[in-house]
Amino acid sequence: MKAFSRMTFGEAAFQVIAVVTVTLLCISTLYPFIHVLSVSLSSPAEAIRPGIHLYPKAFTMAAYEQAVKLQGIWVGFGNTIYRTLVGTFLSVFVMSLGAYALSKKHLPHRSFITMAVIVTMFFSGGLIPTFLLIKEIGLYDTRWALIIPGLFNTFYMLIMRNFFMSIPSELEESVKIDGANDLRILFQLVLPLSKPILATISLWIAVYHWNEWFNGLIYIQDQSKIVLQIYLRRLIVENSDADVQLLMQQAAGDSIPIVPETIKAAVLMIGTIPLLLVFPFIQKHFVKGIMLGSLKG
């Protein structure tokens, strides 16, 4: 009896420690977002005051009203949405073609092609040779440079292939007898049966495109083609956007209550909110994907 009560005490203590640790972790995860959101909605005097910001003080939307005047945000949004939509569609399209072909056991040289594809996961030509290649073939400073270099993701394609292989071949045989060729089988039978995996992989690729910034940095010069992440980087990390300076001067003239801190916070929020909004709905697809990936690999 004594042992029993000591055990439950131990368990209770364990629970308390676990709950406290996890709560602290959640606070530390959420706090930076709450901080920046609060700053973006506070008056300049409150915004630059050092300390914890849990809610907007001297609430004002002025920073947002001014931030939306920054051309770069909208150019960035436009290009990011473009590459996300076009890039995701094209990637899923060509990857499902490839994955289907590689899923067929009777494909000649199947294991050789599969191996040639897989080994690319483990080496690369390096930054400079890749950069020179993109220049050489004329993709430099075009929106295609944001889409084509990442068109195939070997890992995702293998997951797709494994999924296609798990579809019972009797189903395909029955359509084949009716004279359907591989293209029709893929589009009319296999892809409709693979909607869950296609949804998951589309989301992975879409989030990749939304967040991708390095190709946007090295391949894009033309200011009308910059992506959102690059604009955010320039504004917040590099601290070097001429438009913001201009905005500050105008605001000072019109005595609009903004400071660089509130503008930056507002831009950061504008750039992050779309993902924060979809995050609760897409995270479970990502978790599912981890499980799929860990089945093999």
Place this chain on the structure above:
Amino acid sequence: MNSKMNALSNASARHLRSGERRESRWTKYKKSKYLFLMLIPLFVYYAIFEYGPLYGIQIAFKDYMIRDGIWNSPWVGVKHFDYMFNASPDFYKILKNTVIISFYHIIFGFPAPILLALIFNELRVELFKRVSQIISYLPHFLSWVVLGGLLITILSPTTGAVNAVLGWLGIEPIYFLGDPNYFRFTLILSSIWKEIGWGTIIYLAAMTGIDPHLYEAAKMDGAGRWKQTTHITLPSIMSVIAILFIFKTGQILNAGFDQIFNLYNPAVYSVADILDTYVYRVGLMQLQYSFTTAVGLFKNVIAFSLVLFTNYMVKKLGQEGIL
């Protein structure tokens, strides 16, 4: 072993029928014509964008001139490697930084999600568990550009919240992102912060596979939560931990370009500059294409060997490798 035997017997069977081989191969190709059609984008992509850059590696052994292009630039042998290993004032510094930062990532970053997974596993209130898990995944979904922006705000020595709290405790403001003494610490901690929640998924999945009877039996024997954790949970996920650890060590030359690039600045180059950031800055910015291709080649050759080695190790442990 079995499949190898099968392949052998298949091969000999095919050999016996070698007379009809040519024709059957042709019909095989014909039967697969739509499949080959589907593979066209794949062939083009992998040939150009995955294997194509290998062609440019030759400039590591040349003096690349923009007007001459890759092919016509003059050969210089191992000049750039010689410079890299024997004369460059930076190379050993950045190699050291890369390995040290990776090493810290392994020592501190690797166990963090395991610990958190064990803690999640203890939580008994389902709703609390689920909500906190989802919150912990959040930073994984954001780019280092956005997270860099958040960290710069929070860690600012003048207006940042962290320094304000430290101030209440009587600690002088710390320039986390600008002081070489604190930069690596900030890197490791922020990287744990970003990935700790996400990293738990694979361990939690492994934990769901543990037979509940084991816990029942342990309870019968009077084992408390701690004993159950160390004697059942941890041993059960040990193989997953081992595999992930081996793959992690294979990545030792990747110290996290995205993170460092968005957090570092000239004040901390001495402790933060790694192979990848160096190749970007000196290569693309200062146009030393040939030299930095050599640095990149050095990195990729080591990295590839490490992958082969770690893959071998995983297979030796009786697990399925990646190659």
